[in-house]
Amino acid sequence: MDKKITEMLRNNQRWARKRLKYNPNYFKDMAEGQTPDTLWIGCSDSRVPAEILTGNHPGQLFVHRNIANMVIHTDLNCMSVVQYAVEVLKVKDIVVCGHTNCGGIKAAADLQSRGLISNWLMHIQDLYSRHQTLLNSLNEKHRLDVVTRLNVAEQIWNLGRSSIIKDAWARGQDLTISGLVYDIEDGHLLEEGVDASNSEELEINYRNYIARLLTLTDQDLDQEAIDRIAKDKLAEDEEENNKENKTFSYLDYY
Numbered sequence: 001m002d003k004k005i006t007e008m009l010r011n012n013q014r015w016a017r018k019r020l021k022y023n024p025n026y027f028k029d030m031a032e033g034q035t036p037d038t039l040w041i042g043c044s045d046s047r048v049p050a051e052i053l054t055g056n057h058p059g060q061l062f063v064h065r066n067i068a069n070m071v072i073h074t075d076l077n078c079m080s081v082v083q084y085a086v087e088v089l090k091v092k093d094i095v096v097c098g099h100t101n102c103g104g105i106k107a108a109a110d111l112q113s114r115g116l117i118s119n120w121l122m123h124i125q126d127l128y129s130r131h132q133t134l135l136n137s138l139n140e141k142h143r144l145d146v147v148t149r150l151n152v153a154e155q156i157w158n159l160g161r162s163s164i165i166k167d168a169w170a171r172g173q174d175l176t177i178s179g180l181v182y183d184i185e186d187g188h189l190l191e192e193g194v195d196a197s198n199s200e201e202l203e204i205n206y207r208n209y210i211a212r213l214l215t216l217t218d219q220d221l222d223q224e225a226i227d228r229i230a231k232d233k234l235a236e237d238e239e240e241n242n243k244e245n246k247t248f249s250y251l252d253y254y
């Protein structure tokens with residue numbers, strides 16, 4: 001057997017033994033069924049594993065991943081996942097998470113033909129064309145980061161206008177959709193402020209978010225990064241002072 005697969009099997013056995021050491025009923029409980037409260041729609045990129053970077057246990061996130069975290073109305077795979085999550089699992093939150101240094105975002109920028117995948121990336125190329133004036137005014141790093149953010153907003157917009165979400169909101173289901181961006185360079189998840197709990201909020205928040213993005217300059221984006229470092233430092237100090245409140249998390253298993 002391939003060396004890598006042998007290693008994976010060995011790691012898996014070690015992992016299963018550890019779970020049982022913490023909780024002898026771990027797998028018995030897991031086999032009873034799942035009750036995740038969140039659907040995560042993220043990129044397939046190997047550097048963005050939903051459970052690990054959010055400190056969630058198996059069973060806590062329902063996950064769908066594809067190239068560049070897209071929600072396309074004609075994608076039966078994604079739409080089936082959304083329907084099951086909303087109508088059967090009755091999740092309270094749906095997160096669309098983009099990330100920096102995304103291969104899909106980069107590939108869409110250069111307009112080279114890559115066969116089948118070019119059709120998928122065309123959705124992102126449309127974003128480039130639509131916001132060309134803003135994007136041309138930014139340096140390359142900022143340009144790609146802003147397209148990542150525009151793409152997250154666009155997918156939240158698509159999701160919120162899908163028949164599944166519109167129907168859920170119309171019958172009063174408690175459901176919030178939110179956009180996040182994961183910064184691969186420092187491991188932080190960033191709230192984008194493009195979220196909604198009903199159709200009216202979606203209209204307002206999406207339009208405001210896009211309008212705000214379209215005013216950004218290189219200087220603004222540099223300042224955002226400086227402000228974030230200061231905010232992270234504050235949060236780190238606060239956590240240090242509240243160590244006794246630390247809860248057990250999936251990460252503690254390792």
Ligand SMILES: [Zn+2]
Binds near residue numbers: 044069099101105
């Ligand atoms: Zn990606």
